[in-house]
């Protein structure tokens with residue numbers, strides 16, 4: 118907000134009972150400071166546009182649910198990490214996306230695909246509201262963290278699984294850890310073994326980053342135990358305040 122208040126950031130007031138009611142529906146948010154989450158969510162509610170589609174009429178709880186889950190990845194980073202997009206588009210349920218994909222021979226395939234969420238390049242974040250409510254249950258699923266990881270990834274240009282790292286982070290170490298985990302997943306899939314990550318992560322480095330972000334926030338203990346090196350890099354990235362130097 119510019120003008121009279123100078124640098125003061127715009128926020129909206131969230132009634133404590135409403136905040137608690139929505140927080141209670143997301144067990145994976147319990148580990149966060151509720152006041153820090155609420156502050157970031159309130160900035161997002163004030164600064165982003167919430168639109169709906171398919172005749173959906175989101176209520177306060179719906180918008181707050183999106184804002185709180187969206188706040189989690191940037192609660193220590195700040196809302197400027199989301200400056201690449203302005204709008205959340207909320208569908209009531211899964212939506213059909215028009216698809217245009219170029220294959221390795223340069224042929225463009227058109228089609229439709231049912232989606233729970235979508236992050237456009239430097240555009241809106243599209244979410245299915247029933248998938249938002251199914252997120253953050255501590256079961257490894259979080260469509261909001263997933264789509265916003267794509268936005269964070271793009272903060273330095275391309276959606277390539279390589280977000281802008283903090284100055285105290287080692288780019289070579291990040292690349293090593295992510296490349297090794299990527300290769301291990303692909304080898305498991307090639308050999309028909311049970312993969313230790315959602316196979317969707319093998320779609321591209323960008324999807325890999327989004328999937329491990331989702332797991333880092335939703336099942337942090339599992340990530341720390343099964344993928345300690347990935348967990349450490351994600352911790353340094355998403356929680357620079359508490360990572361060792």
Ligand SMILES: [Zn+2]
Nearest residue numbers: 263267324327
């Ligand atoms: Zn994705």
